[in-house]
Amino acid sequence: MTSREILALLVVAVPALAAALAAAAPRRHVHVVAIVGAFASSAAAAALSIVALSAPGAPLVEHWVVVDAAAGLLVGVIGIVGLTAVLVSPAYLASSTTGLVRPERRPRMFYALVFCFWAILAAIPLVGNLGGAWLLVEATTAASALLVGFGGKPRALEAAWKYLILTSLGLGVALLGIVVLAAGSAHGGLDALSWRELAHIHSKHALIAYLLLLAGLASKVGWAPVHNWLPDAHSEAPAPVSALLSAALLPAVLLVAWRSSQALTPVIGASAAQSVLVGFGLLSLAVAVPFLWQPMAWKRLLAYSSLEHMGVIALGIGFGTPLALAGVAVHVVGHALAKALGFYAATPLIGHEPRAAGHAVRGIGRTQGPLGWVLGISLGSLAGLPPSPLFASEVLIVAGGFAAGRPWTAAASAALLALGFLGLAHTLIDTVAGKAPARDRTAPGLRGVVLLTSVAVPCLLGLTAAALWLPGSAIARALVQGIR
């Protein structure tokens, strides 16, 4: 085994081991075990990410494992979001009063499921095979559905049920696409579905297979029009889980769609492969923007923002130029940081103002200043307010659209992004600085979230600076080239 293969194995094995340890740990040690496990898992992820991104021109591509720039990027994001999700989980568990399982078993079950989910998520970018990727994406459904419904309240059960049924049916359609692809391969079996071999499939049905595959994956990415589960699951899941779903799961599944598109481009043509992604991207943006103008509960607003951002990433991948793909790289990381912060802030926010669980709230900055800052930084970044990295990435993606010869699509995207920005900016002002009723200053778990924000802000600014350098870099070239 090469050192990269060993690292890839560790990235999956360490959180899997942490899941087993968390499940078996004595009750009073479970938080410590989880935090140690999270640091170890994210260290493995960081090591792989550094190795993959420091030599993007020389990826490891085998039938079963891929360690390339895109995998490095995603594994790094999953490591960061996983670590921070575990760090804020004690505050969530302390504040939760209901659950799927008995209170004494709740922390163990929660951490075991989070680490299982983490291990499966980390394997998705590293798997070298479409069939394997499908199996992993389907496996995330089981672990994450239990986490979505973990609160055990009727609304959480509803969200989890909708998520389970809709994504399972969608993935069934994706599997039909994979079967159709396998039918066109010369030697059948799983090997025929490796990312490299897909480019050599001789099938007149490849376009149908691609359409079925992407339509199915769209249900899991949460692209419109098959996004119905997304606002419910993200708003009803525990806050650390919402962060994992939005910042890690959606881009990980999106990477499968991206790899499929790149692998099948020689068979179905670049125009067809990219147009489907552009279509999903534009539709998702168009569906999300009106909701960004509505006053709604904080986590639900963040969920609709996920729909918008997955649309933006789809557009970037669809445009496929170095500018657009550099924008995608920045967008994936920037969105993960800002969105995770937003979800983590939900626990102190609901503790401070319980109405925030189901309604739009105003003037948080007036009654709880530090919490107002955290909400403002998160929402400002997500809106694309300069110097947010998402402003830079959206400019890169739109410019990439013009460079790709799709001026009308790029112009429409820019218009929708501007409308989305205005909607979120309006909410930002209202939520942070609007007229506030009298509230006491209580905000459980705020100190940890403020600490995370103080680390995240320089990272976000650094990412904005990186966006200036990235388009001409070897990483952008590697992203354009994909797995060949």
Added chain:
Amino acid sequence: MSGALVWLLVALGLGVVVVRRRSLAVTLVTAQALVLAVSAAQNNAAPAAVLAVRAVALGALLLLVVSRTREPRPVRAGIAPIARAGLAVGFALALTWLVPSIGLDSRNAERGVLALIAFGITAAATRRATLFQVMGIVLCENGLALAALELPGGSSTAIELGVAFDLTLVAVVAAVFHEKIFAEFGAGDTAALRSLRD
């Protein structure tokens, strides 16, 4: 696979869309998976064994859930059985018309696959009972198993094993939620799950 067997699978699938009793529907999807397993055994024993184990395990799990959550009265579907059957057949015909050949060994098998997927989606969309929605997913997966068996190069044991494992995992999680929904609302009825709207 012979045309008669394919149409038997389709008929069993249509039964799931139409029947009222959950236990009967579980029997139908289990029988369907066993027919697939027997058919697979003629070419390759390993995928057949995986299919058979999956069929029995899922059938047992779903029947156990049915017995643990006796509904005080049947959960009405909201759409009459004849209308459901009409919708399912119409959807299947539309899919067959929309999706040209998908490269399987026989056109009959292709039609059967598309019909089972259409029936599965129809069952999940038109039945209010939570367990019927799960059986919609199982129907789709049975259709996909048929497609995998009819691949020109034959089915892959690894794929069958992975899909069976994933499907069983999803069914177990669905069973957990079904029991929780039953405990919370007094019925496994998705009509109670309509509070999340924008």
